Amino acid sequence: MSTPDLLLDPQLKYWVLLPISFVMVLVGLLRSNITYLLQPGPKLEEYKAIREKQFLRRAACFRQNNGVLTTEEFENRRQYLIEKLNSTEFYAKVEDPNAESTNPLSDPSTNDALMNMAKGNMMNYIPQTLIMAWVNYFFAGFVIMKLPFPLTDGFKQMLQTGIETPNLNVRYVSSISWYFVNLFGLRPIYSLLMGDANAAAELVNQQQQQQPLPNIGGPGGPKASKLFQAEAENIQILTHKSIFDGIVDRVLDQHA
């Protein structure tokens, strides 16, 4: 049985369809600007933490590239590094071994990260909830447009959310579905308006998915003392092979 065509009021276009799109674009732009303003500037890492990392890196480099040293230099450096790695001289902060491990949620250094995450999420779902509530309140159950091309029944759920008409042709789109189509399909518009494809992509990504949890330090990160000790042990068992062994023959062969 074929359903007769619905007659849609052309005014729907001007008073429902376009306003929904228009409001969504504007709110999206506003949100991106507010998020930008709320973003904290990059924080400087404390110099001691950097020193600790760099010293560890220096030790790791020694482990990898010690072939450039002569045997004597190798031994000197090895002794120096083992001594320093076993002392607390390069630790960013010396921890009390008797102190109990702290709760990561009460640690002030992780509060910042949590706060930023919360801010980001709020900026994400508050505007979306508001717009959706607005659409649902004013335009609940509206059929606002008819697509100019035929579609299979599989699209019914996507295009006719919010109206209970099992036999209605799939080509008719409900207001709340139009909202979802906009939510996922506005990227090109944003990139056009913002003049920057990357920023737009970021904006759309933010809308569509939860950001992954940032690594908030705390119990996951290994302790400096452990890393230092491991590196010291690695260096302890290192065998040295100099690149200068037999280098004359190698060069002479190269030109033979």
Add this chain to the structure above:
Amino acid sequence: MSDTSIALNNFLLLGSSGAFANFEPEQLLSNHDKLEQFLLSNGDSLSTLELYSLYELQFYLALLTKHDIEAKAMLDRLVDQFGANAKSQRLKLLQSIYLEAIGKRDEALALVNKSPNELKLARRLVTFGRKADSNDNEDYISTLTYYLDLQPTDLVTWSELGHEYSKIGHYDKAIYCFKEILLQDALIYPIFYKVGLNYYYNFLQEEKNLKTERKDKLLELLNILINSRNNYLRAVEIFDDYTKAWVGIYIITQLGSFNDKLKKLGDGGIKEVKEYLEYNEKLSKLSDKRIQELAQPEEYAKILNDIKK
């Protein structure tokens, strides 16, 4: 790639690598003029990031070529874009460089001397310890070592410290510094050359102080020389067309009086010395051949002349 994008990439690379710091004056001037033209004709089509990176490069080039006013204009553009009171270390760095260049040293110093966490500025601060008189660099060296204690993987500073030690004749310490660079990147052949050179200087220094011709002393010297030779050889092993290192090898093989002393030792039956002298002959021929291949004829003649002197 079009010509414009090639030129753009070249300039961006120049800016990010900082290679212009080692340029000759003519090179600096020509790059400065080219970049000026490039900015005039292509400035509108660049992205913000590219444009301001080029402004930064042009700032340096303008300062180095004594275009103070232009440098100031570039700096103002950067400040206008990124804010005068911004926390940006990069911007503060440029401002302090400009202030120092126009003679306001104290203001420049005040600008970078604020927070111990601003490590990029800390490195800049270290350079204020440098004095025009190159023989009096003790303070500078101690600031450099202090800085390296905080930033043990800063290769530029290790190199600077190596040069400073080399200047005052502490060749062993200079070698230590250069080796520190090689530990982090084992393929930088110019550093191998520098290590070799410092070993050679060390050898000359020791030879000058040599009073006896005792066997152990000579063997000690030989060891230094072998180290020098090996580092040169490593440099040409990595980059075969490195003329400087070939010249270094050639010079080592031509040490007349010292080699004569060694010959006596070798005749005395010391295997190590015999081996060294055998290698010496082969390397002498090879390095001579390579220098001839690499250098222009008149350049080659000049090199030989210089060596003889």
